[in-house]
Amino acid sequence: MTPRRVLVTGVSNPLGAEVARRLAPNVEYLFGCDIADPISALEEMDFVHADTRLSVIGKLIRQLHIDTVVHLAVLVDSPHDDRTIHETDVIGTMNVLVGCAGPSSSVRRLIVKSSQAIYGAGPRDPSFFAEDMANFDKPASGVTRDLLEMEQLVSEFALRSERCDVTALRLGLRVTEGTTLARYLSLPVVPVFAGFDPRLQLLHEEDAVEVIVRATLGRHPGVFNVAGDGVLLVSQAIAIMGGSPAPILPPYGMWFSRLGLRMFAGVGLPAYLADILAYGSVMDCSRAVSEFGWRPAYSSRQAMDALAAGKQVEAVEAPSPPQEYELQVYLQQRRRRERQLAAPKN
Amino acid sequence: MIAETTRERRRNSQEAEIVAPPRQGFRVPKPIRRLQRNAPMYAIQGINELNARLRGLAGRDVIDLGRLMEVFQFVYQQRELAKRGANYVVDDFGFDAQFTESFLIAFKALYRDYWRVETTGVEHVPATGRALLVANHAGVLPWDGTMIKTAVFAEHPRPRHVRALVASQFMGMPVMSWFLRRTGQAVGHPDDTRRLLERDELVLVFPEGTRGTGKGFRQRYRLRRFGRGGFVATAIRAGAPIIPVSVVGSEEIYPMVGDLRPVARLLGLPYFPVTPFWPWLGPLGMIPLPSKWRIQFHPPVSVADLPPNAAEDQHLVMALADEVRDTIQRGIYDNLKLRRGVFL
Numbered sequence: 001m002t003p004r005r006v007l008v009t010g011v012s013n014p015l016g017a018e019v020a021r022r023l024a025p026n027v028e029y030l031f032g033c034d035i036a037d038p039i040s041a042l043e044e045m046d047f048v049h050a051d052t053r054l055s056v057i058g059k060l061i062r063q064l065h066i067d068t069v070v071h072l073a074v075l076v077d078s079p080h081d082d083r084t085i086h087e088t089d090v091i092g093t094m095n096v097l098v099g100c101a102g103p104s105s106s107v108r109r110l111i112v113k114s115s116q117a118i119y120g121a122g123p124r125d126p127s128f129f130a131e132d133m134a135n136f137d138k139p140a141s142g143v144t145r146d147l148l149e150m151e152q153l154v155s156e157f158a159l160r161s162e163r164c165d166v167t168a169l170r171l172g173l174r175v176t177e178g179t180t181l182a183r184y185l186s187l188p189v190v191p192v193f194a195g196f197d198p199r200l201q202l203l204h205e206e207d208a209v210e211v212i213v214r215a216t217l218g219r220h221p222g223v224f225n226v227a228g229d230g231v232l233l234v235s236q237a238i239a240i241m242g243g244s245p246a247p248i249l250p251p252y253g254m255w256f257s258r259l260g261l262r263m264f265a266g267v268g269l270p271a272y273l274a275d276i277l278a279y280g281s282v283m284d285c286s287r288a289v290s291e292f293g294w295r296p297a298y299s300s301r302q303a304m305d306a307l308a309a310g311k312q313v314e315a316v317e318a319p320s321p322p323q324e325y326e327l328q329v330y331l332q333q334r335r336r337r338e339r340q341l342a343a344p345k346n
Numbered sequence: 347m348i349a350e351t352t353r354e355r356r357r358n359s360q361e362a363e364i365v366a367p368p369r370q371g372f373r374v375p376k377p378i379r380r381l382q383r384n385a386p387m388y389a390i391q392g393i394n395e396l397n398a399r400l401r402g403l404a405g406r407d408v409i410d411l412g413r414l415m416e417v418f419q420f421v422y423q424q425r426e427l428a429k430r431g432a433n434y435v436v437d438d439f440g441f442d443a444q445f446t447e448s449f450l451i452a453f454k455a456l457y458r459d460y461w462r463v464e465t466t467g468v469e470h471v472p473a474t475g476r477a478l479l480v481a482n483h484a485g486v487l488p489w490d491g492t493m494i495k496t497a498v499f500a501e502h503p504r505p506r507h508v509r510a511l512v513a514s515q516f517m518g519m520p521v522m523s524w525f526l527r528r529t530g531q532a533v534g535h536p537d538d539t540r541r542l543l544e545r546d547e548l549v550l551v552f553p554e555g556t557r558g559t560g561k562g563f564r565q566r567y568r569l570r571r572f573g574r575g576g577f578v579a580t581a582i583r584a585g586a587p588i589i590p591v592s593v594v595g596s597e598e599i600y601p602m603v604g605d606l607r608p609v610a611r612l613l614g615l616p617y618f619p620v621t622p623f624w625p626w627l628g629p630l631g632m633i634p635l636p637s638k639w640r641i642q643f644h645p646p647v648s649v650a651d652l653p654p655n656a657a658e659d660q661h662l663v664m665a666l667a668d669e670v671r672d673t674i675q676r677g678i679y680d681n682l683k684l685r686r687g688v689f690l
Binding site: 122123124125126127130193194195196197198199230231232235236237239240251259262279280281301 | 431432435436438439440483514515517518519520521523524527528532533535537538541645
C-alpha cells in the first residue's frame with residue numbers, strides 16, 4: 001500500500017513541519033493538524049485546528065478517510081507542565097487510536113513518535129537498551145511513565161487490529177537549538193553531577209525527519225530505536241560547546257539539583273534527563289538499521305559538532321513572512337470553492 | 347615516496363598556512379622556551395651521567411633507568427591526555443584506550459614492585475578473538491581485577507585490554523562509575539557480556555561477585571557459590587572459550603575481620619568492612635597490604651564442540667560451571683603451596 005491520504009498530527013512544531021514538507025510531494029492528499037498555527041506555509045497541505053486531547057481527532061480521521069496517520073503530537077521535551085504532557089501523550093494518543101480502530105476505519109498505517117526517554121536511566125540498567133527492554137512494570141515517573149502508558153496503548157492497538165501496520169519510533173535525544181539538553185550543554189559553566197561522566201547518544205534533526213518519512217512511505221511495522229552511531233561523553237560534549245564542566249551537583253537527591261539548576265541557570269531539567277546525565281542511556285539501533293536498510297547520516301559526535309558550529313540547520317526554513325499563512329488559507333479556500341463549482345457540471 | 351630534503355621541508359613549512367592563531371599575552375623569550383622544550387632530554391642525559399658515575403663508585407647500578415623512563419612516560423602520557431581536549435573517541439561502552447593505558451603504567455609499578463605478582467600460563471590467553479576469563483574474587487576492593495588486567499597487558503606477547511564486568515551497585519557510585527566505564531568495564535548483565543563477546547573482546551567475570559570480596563578473613567581461599575552458572579550459558583551462546591584464572595594474594599590485602607551491616611545498609615553498600623586498619627586509621631586504612639601475589643591462567647575450556655542449544659541444558663551448564671570452579675580452586679591450592687609466605 002502506498003499512502004494516499006495522510007494526516008500529520010502536531011504539524012506545527014519544527015519536526016512535524018519538516019516531515020510534512022518532505023511528505024507533500026510524495027502523497028496525494030496531505031492533512032495537518034495542531035493546536036497552534038503552522039510555523040511555515042505549505043501549499044499542498046490542508047491545515048486543521050484540532051486538539052488530539054479531544055475526541056474530534058477521531059471524527060477527523062474518519063471523515064477525511066485518512067489511510068495513514070503520522071502521530072507526532074507526543075510531547076517529550078516541552079516547556080508545558082506535567083499535566084499537559086500527560087494529557088497530550090496518553091489521552092491524545094488514545095483519541096488517535098480510537099479514530100484508527102474498528103473495522104470501519106480506513107487507516108492502514110500508523111506511525112507514532114516515541115522517545116529514548118521511555119527507557120529511563122539507572123545504574124542497574126545494561127549498557128544498551130534493545131527494543132524489548134522497555135520495562136512496562138517498572139515504577140516510573142514523569143515523561144517516562146507517560147511514554148510507557150502511551151506505548152502500552154499503541155502495542156495493544158497493534159495486537160488488536162491486524163489490518164493496520166503500526167510503527168513506533170523511539171527517537172534519540174536531539175540537540176537542536178532550544179531543546180533542554182542543548183541549552184544545558186551550551187551553558188558557559190555547566191554544573192554536572194559530581195563523579196559522573198556518562199555516555200550520550202544523540203540524533204540529528206535531519207535523521208529524525210528522514211526516519212519518520214521512511215516509516216510513512218514504506219511498510220515497517222514494529223518498534224524501533226533510532227539514534228546516531230557511536231557515543232560521546234558528557235564532558236566531551238561540554239568541551240565541544242566550549243564550556244567547562246563544574247562538578248557541583250550532588251549525586252544523591254537529584255530533585256534538589258534540578259531545583260537549583262532551574263533557579264540559578266534557568267534550565268529546567270526533566271527527571272529523565274537528569275537520570276541520563278548521571279547514568280547515561282544508550283540504545284541499540286541495529287534493528288532499525290536492518291529493517292530500514294538505512295543508517296543515520298550523522299553520528300552522535302557529528303550531531304554535537306553541528307550544534308557547536310551553529311549549523312544544526314533548523315530543519316524548517318525560516319518562519320514565513322507575516323500574513324503568509326492567512327494568504328495560503330485564503331487561496332486554499334478559493335481553490336476548493338472553484339473545485340466545488342466545477343463539480344456539478346460534470 | 348621521495349624523502350624531502352631539509353631545505354624543501356623548511357620551505358614547505360614556511361608556505362604552509364598557520365592553523366593555530368598566535369597566542370595572546372605574555373610569552374617567555376625564545377631561548378627559555380627552547381630550554382623548556384629540551385628539559386626532559388637534558389634531565390635524562392644528566393641522570394645517565396650520574397648513573398655512570400655512581401656505578402663507577404659503587405660497582406653496581408644504583409639508579410634503575412628503566413623505572414625512571416616509565417615515570418617519564420607516565421608524565422608524558424598525562425600531558426598528552428590533557429592536550430587532546432574533546433578530540434578523542436570512546437567506544438560504545440565508554441572505553442577510552444589511551445586513558446586506560448596511561449593508568450596501566452602506574453598499575454604496572456604496583457604489579458611488579460608492590461605485590462611482586464608472578465604470572466603463569468599467560469600463553470593460554472588468545473592473542474585475538476573472544477574469550478571469557480573467569481576468576482576468583484577476593485579482597486575488599488577489586489584490586490584483583492586491576493591486576494589481571496595489568497597482567498594481560500604487561501605479560502602477554504600481544505597486549506590486550508581486558509574488559510571486566512562489575513556489579514551494578516558500583517555503576518551508581520559517583521567516582522567509581524566514571525572510572526570503571528572509562529577504563530573499559532561494563533555492567534555485569536548477561537546482555538553486556540554477550541555484546542562484549544560478540545565484539546571479540548576479552549571479558550573478565552567474577553561469578554562470586556560481592557559474596558567473594560565481602561567474605562571474612564577466616565574464609566580466605568574458599569570459593570563461594572558461582573552465581574547460577576549464567577556465565578557458562580553466555581559463553582556457550584557466544585562460542586567463547588572459558589579460561590579459568592586463579593589469583594593468590596588478593597585475600598590478604600585487606601584482612602576483613604568484621605562487617606558492619608547496618609552501616610552498609612545505610613550507605614547502600616554490599617558490605618562495610620572492618621579490618622585492623624579500617625576505619626580506625628581513616629584513609630590510611632585503605633592502603634592495601636603488600637602481600638605476595640600469584641596469578642595463574644589455566645588452559646581454556648572449549649565450548650566450540652557443544653551443540654548450540656547446550657546453553658539451555660541446565661545440567662550441562664552447572665556441570666561446566668563446577669568444572670571451572672574446581673580448576674580455579676585447585677589452582678589456588680597449587681599456588682598457595684608455591685608461595686613461601688604471605689608477604690614473601
